[in-house]
Amino acid sequence: MFKFSLSIKNSSAGLLTLFLLISGFSYGQQKGTVKGIIQGNVVTTQKEAAENISVKLKGTSYGVVTDKNGEFEFKAPAGNYKLVVSHVGIKNQEIDVVVKGGETTVVPVITVQITASALKEVTINGNKTNKFVKKHTDDVQKIPLDNLENPQVYSNITSALLEEQNVTTVDNAIKNVPGIQTMWQATGRSGDGGAYYTSRGFAVQSLLRDGVLGNVSNTIDLINVESVEVLKGPSATLFGSALTSYGGLINRVTKKPYDTLGGQITYNVGSYGFNRVSADVNTPLDSAKKLLFRLNTAFNYQGSWQQNGFSRGTTVDPSLLYKVNDRLSIQFDAELFEGNNTIQPIYFFSYGATTDQLGATNAKQLNLDYYKTYNNGDLSQQSKSYNFFGVINYKISDHWKSQTNFSSAYSYSNGFGPYYYLMSKDSMARDDQSTRNSWQKQLDVQENINGDFNIGKLRNRFVGGLDFYRVNSDQSFIEGSYDVVPINSSTFNYTGFNKANLSAQYATGGYYVYPYIFSSNTYAAYASDVLNITDKLIAQAAIRFDHFDNQGSYNPTTQVKSGMYTQNAWSPKFGLIYQLVKNEVSLFANYQNGFTNENGLDYTGKTFRPEEANQIEGGVKISLFDGKLTSTLSYYDIKVQDIIRPYNATLNIQDGTQLSKGFEAEVIANPFTGFNVVAGFAYNDSKYTDISPDINGTRPTTAGSPYTANLWLSYRLPKELIKGLGIGIGGNYASANDVLNTSTGVFTLPSYVVLNTSAFYEYSKYRFSFGVNNFTNEKYWTGYSTLNPQMPRQVVGSVAFKF
Structure with missing residues (x-):
C-alpha cells in the first residue's frame, strides 16, 4: 500500500505537469x-x-x-x-x-x-x-x-x-x-x-x-x-x-430569474433505491417582463447501501425578481427543506483509551462489518431548514451602487442520532444523542456600497459595508448509553437497538440532557479597495472591525444565564497582482487574516483574546490561448496563534500555536476540440506547536490527508460523428489520514482512489446520462476523529427535458 500511495502522489504531480506540457505544445502549434x-x-x-x-x-x-x-x-x-x-x-x-x-x-x-x-x-x-x-x-x-x-x-x-x-x-x-x-x-x-x-x-x-x-x-x-x-x-x-x-x-x-418562459424537468435513478425528481421552471409574470419568477424544486429518496437506513427530503426554492426601473431591482428568495433520515454509522474512539487497548492502529485491522449498521434502522429524525433572502440593488450613479442584503436561516431537528464507541477491535458501545425539538435561528443584514472610479489615472474598485449577524439557539441534546456488544457476531441480535427500546429507556430517565441555549450579536464594518497602480500592477488593501456580544448561555435547570462577554477584533487583508503578461500571466501574493472569539479567563484572571490566524501566500495564475488553458499554482503558510491550552489541572493559558503550510495546483484545459480536463493536486503540512503535551508536534485530526488529487477528463464527440454524445472519467486520491493522533496512539485511515465515469447524450430538448460512481468498488473511510464508511459502487442515470 505504501508503494502504491507513493506512486499515486508522484503521478498526480507528474500528471499536472504533463497536462501543462501537452496543452502548451498543442496550443503552441495553433497560435x-x-x-x-x-x-x-x-x-x-x-x-x-x-x-x-x-x-x-x-x-x-x-x-x-x-x-x-x-x-x-x-x-x-x-x-x-x-x-x-x-x-x-x-x-x-x-x-x-x-x-x-x-x-x-x-x-x-x-x-x-x-x-x-x-x-x-x-x-x-x-x-x-x-x-x-x-x-x-x-x-x-x-x-x-x-x-x-x-x-x-x-x-x-x-x-x-x-x-x-x-x-x-x-x-x-x-x-x-x-x-x-x-x-x-x-x-x-x-x-x-x-x-x-x-x-x-x-x-x-x-x-x-x-x-x-x-x-x-x-x-x-x-x-x-x-x-x-x-x-x-x-x-x-x-x-x-x-x-x-x-x-x-x-x-x-x-440560479437567477430571467425574462422568458423556460426550464428543465429531470428524473434521476440509481443503486440503493436512489430516486430524484427535480424541476426548474422560469416565467415572467407581466407583459413588461419586469416581474420575473423562478422555481427550483426537488424530491430525493436514497436508501442505504448498508444493512438498513434511508434519507428522504423535499427542497423548494422560489425566487421573485422585480425590476422597478433601470436603477432599482428587488429580489426575494427562499430555500425550504423538509426531510427524514437515519444517520449513517459514525464510529468514535473510546475517550482516553489507547490504541494498544483498542488492539488496532488501522481501519483494516478492525473486525467491523462494512455493510452493517448495528441497529434495526428505525432510529430516524425529522429535519427542517427554512432560509429566506432579500436583496435590493440600487444604481446610485454610473460609478456607484448600493446593495442591501437580508438573510435568515432556521434549522430544526427532532429524533434519534445513534453512534458508536470502539472499545476494542472486537467490541463497541452503542449510544444515542437525540435532539428534542431543537432549533437554531440566524440573521444576517448587510449594506454594501460599491464604487468603480478613477483618482487621476488610477482605477479604484471599492466596497464598504456594514454587517449585523445574530445567532439564537435553543437546542437540547439527549444522550443515552444503550449497551456494549460484540462487533462481529453471527449469533448476536443487533436489532434490539431500536426506537421502542430507546424510548422505553428514556421514559425511565436513563439519559443526560445537554442544553445548548444561547444568543450572540456581531456588529461589523469593513472596507476594501482594489487599485490599478499601473496597467499591470494591482494592489488590494482591506480592513474589518468586529464587535462581538455574547449574551450568555441559559441553563433551563437553574434558570440562570451565564458566560456573557464582549470582544473586539480587527482583521486586515492585503494583496498584490503583477500581470507578467497582460491578461495571460499574473504573479500574486496575499496576506489574509481570520479569527475566532474565545470566552473565559486565563491563569492570571485576564480575559482571553480572540484566537487569530494569519496567512502569507504567493503563486501564479495563467489564462493562455484565449482561456483554453487556465491554472493556479500557489504556496501558502498559515500560523494560528493564541490557542487556549491547559496551564495546570484547572487553569488555562493562551499561547498555543498551529502551523499549516502547503502547495496547491489547479489546471482546467481544453487542449483540442471536444476534450476537457479538470485536474488538481494539493499537499498540506500541519502541526500543533506550544500546546498540550499529548498533541504537541502532532498533525491535527482536522487536517485530513496530507496529499490529495482530483482529475476529470471528458470528450464530446465531433458533430460529424454523433452530435451531442460525450463521455467522462475521473476521480479522487487521498493519502493515509491519521484520525487519532495523540499520546494515546495513532490510528490511520488507509489511502484510497475512487474512480467515477459518465456518458451523456443530448438530442434536441432531451438529455440522457449514465454513470458509475466508485466503479472499482473501493471500500474506504473518511473521518474527523472518527471512522465513517463510504458508499461502494453505485450506478446512476438520468433523463432531462428542457423547454
Missing part, C-alpha cells in the same frame, strides 16, 4: 502571431448580460463567444477590421475596430435584441470555449473581479461540469476542488451546518449563499445552484469569522 487585445461587453436590450454571443473579426479565424457576464476578450494581429457580432435569431452587427500592437482596444458596449430563451438554445462547442472555466466573480472580493486581477486563490465549479458529472449535491461537487476532502456527511441535526470538509488543515462548511448567510443542516441539493465557489485561506476580512474558517469558505452561487 499565430498576436499583436493586440480586443475587449468588450455585449448586453441585451433589457441591459442583461448576453452570454454565448459570437464575436469575430470578419474574414479571419480570430474570435470568441461571450461569457456569463456578456464579456469577451481575444487577441489578433494589428490592423483595421470589421467586428462581427452574431447569434441565432438576431441580425448580425458589424463594428469597425482598430487593433494596435501591444495595446488593448476596448469596444463600446454592444446591445443586441435577443431573448433569454434564444440565448439558452445555443450549445457551446468545445472548440469555442473552455466550458469548465468561469474567469469572473462578483462574490470573492464582494466586487466584480476577474481571476487574473484577484490576489486570492479560489476554485469555481461551473454548472457545465456539474451537469456532465451527473452531480446533484454539494458534497459531490466539492470533489472537483484541489485540497478539499469530505470528513463528515451532513447529519441533519439543527445547527450542525451540513457536511464538514477539510481545507488547508482546517474544518470548513458550506455556510454561504451568494456571499451571505445560507446555512443548511442537511445534505445540500444543487437544484438551485449555478456554480460553487471555494475560497482558500482565512477570509474573515470580508466575510466575518462565524461563516468562515482558517481554511476558507464555500459559497453557493444561485
